[in-house]
Amino acid sequence: MKKLTLPTPVTALSPRRPSRAEAEEAVRTLIAWSGDNPARPGLEKTPERVAEAFGEYFKGYKQDALAELAQTFEDPSGYNEMVLLKDIAFESHCEHHIAPFFGSAHVAYLPSDRIVGLSKIARVVDIFARRLQTQESLTEQIATTLEEGLQARGVAIMMSARHHCMAARGVQQRDVATVTFRFLGEFERNSALRDRFMAVVRD
Ligand SMILES: Nc1nc2c(ncn2[C@@H]2O[C@H](COP(=O)(O)OP(=O)(O)OP(=O)(O)O)[C@@H](O)[C@H]2O)c(=O)[nH]1
Numbered sequence: 427m428k429k430l431t432l433p434t435p436v437t438a439l440s441p442r443r444p445s446r447a448e449a450e451e452a453v454r455t456l457i458a459w460s461g462d463n464p465a466r467p468g469l470e471k472t473p474e475r476v477a478e479a480f481g482e483y484f485k486g487y488k489q490d491a492l493a494e495l496a497q498t499f500e501d502p503s504g505y506n507e508m509v510l511l512k513d514i515a516f517e518s519h520c521e522h523h524i525a526p527f528f529g530s531a532h533v534a535y536l537p538s539d540r541i542v543g544l545s546k547i548a549r550v551v552d553i554f555a556r557r558l559q560t561q562e563s564l565t566e567q568i569a570t571t572l573e574e575g576l577q578a579r580g581v582a583i584m585m586s587a588r589h590h591c592m593a594a595r596g597v598q599q600r601d602v603a604t605v606t607f608r609f610l611g612e613f614e615r616n617s618a619l620r621d622r623f624m625a626v627v628r629d
């Protein structure tokens with residue numbers, strides 16, 4: 427099977443990042459192409475707002491997920507069981523239609539000798555979600571980054587999401603939940619451990 431790779435930073439993809447004015451002009455073009463008048467009062471400021479919104483949707487391109495995991499600490503109790511964060515909400519955009527997909531991620535890792543601040547796991551999810559994605563790549567990127575950044579003995583992820591491109595257009599299936607999984611390290615080898623993860627996330 428073809429191995430998914432982490433996305434190249436946007437600067438390496440495009441020889442020149444377009445200016446803000448060019449981005450706003452592109453929005454004006456799309457409004458006109460949709461059939462409306464970008465100069466009418468209600469739409470005048472829309473290109474500015476859309477460019478601003480894109481800055482938020484896609485701020486993950488400017489962020490380094492591994493850097494979020496740089497600070498780990500030794501747990502005095504020697505805890506080395508599964509650490510599981512359930513229901514991390516995420517918002518992403520599909521790379522096919524730039525339409526939102528959103529849902530929740532359940533993420534577990536098995537610490538080696540060090541643990542990480544819990545918020546950092548949610549930050550890693552957010553950084554990869556705020557790029558153009560497929561749900562599969564998103565799941566994969568979060569898993570491999572956590573494994574590498576935490577030197578974890580294992581990582582388990584389940585993501586469940588609704589894709590707007592399947593709801594508002596195309597096949598128009600509003601209620602489909604797409605579920606993806608990734609199990610690495612001990613979770614891949616040990617089905618009892620996987621079952622424990624699944625029992626908690628199913629609950
Ligand atoms: N595997 C995968 N597919 C996705 C994801 N997000 C959107 N898609 C799909 O990407 C596909 C793109 O298919 P195309 O045939 O190239 O595009 P399209 O004509 O717009 O397809 P329809 O959505 O079927 O109308 C569609 O089947 C989408 O449902 C995702 O995260 N993972």
Ligand SMILES: [Zn+2]
Pocket residue numbers: 520521522523524525589591592
């Ligand atoms: Zn799509």
